Amino acid sequence: MRDENALFARLAQSTFRSRFHLGPKERQYCLDKGPEIIGQHAADFIARRLADAEPQNDGKQTPMRGHPVFIAQHATATCCRGCLAKWHGIAAHQPLSTDQQQYIVRIIHRWLSGEMNR
Template sequence: MQPTDDLFARLKRSTFRSRFHLGPKERQYCLDKGPETIDSHAADFIAKRLAPAEPKNDGKQTPMRGHPVFIAQHATATCCRGCLAKWHAIPAGVALNAQQQAYVVAVIHRWLVAEMNPPR
């Protein structure tokens, strides 16, 4: 499972998904912490908030702000199990395995890299 160009093209066409961007505070946080730490945060958030078969408060477990990963989750439709099912074909109601969790982190990472390095 690898994030695909097709996925990111579909996300860009979504009015809702394409409105998410990092603000100056989140960009600086990414610069200060570095990609390894941000990926570690993403892996932790995914394991705790998204990986269970029935996450607590599913559909509302990911804040809209407060951490670059949260913003990336909304931008990439990795914010809840419903979005994972709709956008990524990862069924709800079954715990995410290690490969699926790594895929979600890779999707988030790719979006964050693109946000931190906009085309000139």
């Protein structure tokens, strides 16, 4: 896991990562649900889709749309184990620890907060 400010600076330099933004429907969903529920969704998605040492369909398990957390995962490179290894220094082929899962949720929350305050 790396320095969060440096991470967000690197993400901003990525043409692919920086193209992701919340649309009107996703923004409204965040407003309707609130940060606590969205955080619970993020924690659940991470636990179910990424936490295993060898997640099912790794590299393809996170949809590109359909939920604000999915968009945030692609924007923050927390979408698959390969991206977690490359961008966050979280080794693949090992289960995610509770601390690592909390870190990922924190990164997603920070990105969503930034989007909601744009």
